[in-house]
Amino acid sequence: MGAGHEGCFRTRLGELNKHRAPRMQVSQKTLLGASQTLTELLNRDAVQVELIPEKKGLFLKHVEYQITSRVSEIHLHTFRSFEISDEWKPNSNRFRASVCRRYSDFDVFHELLLQRFPYRMVPALPPKQMLKGVLAAVSEREFIEGRRRALRRFINLVAQHPVLSEDELLKTFLTFGGSDVQHKLREAFRRSGDEFTTCKIAGQAKEYLPPDAQGQFASSRELIHNILNLFHGLRDRAERMAARSKGNATDLLINWGTLRHSLKGLSVEFALLADRAAQQVEEPAPLLRRPQAYLGRREEDDVVEKLDFFLDLLRSYKDLSERPWHQQILQKHTNARKQTVNNMIQPRDPVSVEQLKSRIAQQEDAILTAELRCHFSLLCLHQETQLVFKYLQMTAHILGALINSQIQGHREMSEVWNDLHPKLSCLFGSSNGTSSTRTPAGEHPTPVTLVPN
Known part of the structure; x- marks a missing residue:
């Protein structure tokens, strides 16, 4: 990250500190989910979305996903919300299941979520197909992998939401093992009404509202929109940093590949550079292990x-x-x-x-x-x-x-x-040149000087 970008980023962080999160004044009654910590939210459920290797369909091939819902221990300091831990710690109040779903199943589920929870945050779905002109820059394999990750983020945001996660709609989507989950969802929930018609405190909502709710909402909306713009820029920079790191590794791997055999006869340490560079461009699955x-x-x-x-x-x-x-x-x-x-x-x-x-x-x-x-x-x-x-x-x-x-x-x-x-x-x-010994980490070694005969 360049100095100019760092200065801009630091300045915008300073501007954000001036707009602290507005103090939400609430009545003595406890709001739904207000007492839960972030760690408790992340521990509600951890849903994995994996690609099924073979495409299904006789004529029109489609991709299927293996959806696995199992409760895991998530610690905030490691933030393992996207990984499956080795030791699962199930919660008796949650479900554990593994089902197959298509993208169209997610689409119907998303549509019903918007109908049932019009006043809640419902994450957007990734696009079903690549946009025109994108295929040249992104391969189909990369697009499918990016869509899988986006679907995993979508279902985890829903599964960790204090309200959405407790609804039968999510439970049906994650546990129904029949052949037509779309028909099941539509038949069971299309006429079930939205959250206002089923919530027990809907008639007493005014008692839970803080003073000047409209003004607080306007202030919070502006702040959150600024945070969105800030972290969107940070995300782009982090992605470019990752791309540069992988590009540097690829260059090392290509260059050392031509010299590896000859240099390996002189010193095995030269070959170690190529091995380290190769680790950076491996496939994600073995590397994550x-x-x-x-x-x-x-x-x-x-x-x-x-x-x-x-x-x-x-x-x-x-x-x-x-x-x-x-x-x-x-x-x-x-x-x-x-x-x-x-x-x-x-x-x-x-x-x-x-x-x-x-x-x-x-x-x-x-x-x-x-x-x-x-x-x-x-x-x-x-x-x-x-x-x-x-x-x-x-x-x-x-x-x-x-x-x-x-x-x-x-x-x-x-x-x-x-x-x-x-x-x-x-x-x-030793008679043909001078060299310094190895220096501790953090110190600059003395340059090596080779003197010709």
Whole structure:
């Protein structure tokens, strides 16, 4: 990261510190999920999404995914939310299952989530197909792998949400083993109503709202949008750093490949450089099983993937804040009031008095329902804002992972070069040149000078 970029990044971080997360004033009653910590949220479930090797279908081939839902222990200091730990610690209140799903199954599940939870953060799905012109830059294999990772982030965000994770819709998607999960989902949940019609506290939502909820929402929305822009830039820089690291390794591997056999006869340490470089461009699966993954792959898996997870969360909040649902509720409320007033000023003959009273009662019910729904939507938005602020704790661990990745990667290469440096004196004999001994890490060795005869 260049000095100019670092200065810009540091300045924007300083600007963000001036806008601390607004203090959310709540009533004495506890909001849903407000008492949960980030570690508890991450420990709710860990869902794996893996590609099934063979494409299915007689004529039109499609990709299937193995969806495995098993509860694992996730520690915040290591942030292993995307890995399967060796020792699973199941929760009796959660489900453990493994099912096969297609992208179209995710699409139906996402559609029903939006219908059932219009006032909650529902992450977006990745695109089903590559856009025109992208195929030249990204291979089909890379696109499918990127989509798999995006689907894994999507289902984990849903499975870790305090409200979405407790709904039968998610349980059915993760556990139904029948042949047509799309039909099952539509039949079971299309007419089940949204969260307002099923939530027990929907009628008392106003009691849970903080003072000036609209003003707090506007302030929080601006802050979170700024954080989204900031970390989107950081994610792009981290991805470029990973690409440069892998490119440097590829160059080392190519260059040493032509000299490896001849240099290996002089010193095995030269060949070690090629071996270390080869580790960086290996396939991810065997590399992830190594105790010390190398720099480029480590940056991509540990840093970029976590940034993508955090950015998907922020984008879902941005999408929620931009939905027109609040304006639609207010418009229905206004129309209902206008209709009630018009009914009251219409001429009343004895025959239509009862009908008029009935219409007025219906309009009053509609007004009351609109008011309750408006308060409930603001309460949901307030809860989602609190949830985003809890996930902000991830940023310190993401930045720490980036720093540790750089430190460990450069330390590994430094050890190889330090081992190689004193061997130069052995190539030509001590009388033909001078060389310094190996220096401790962090110190600059004396350059080697070769003197011709």
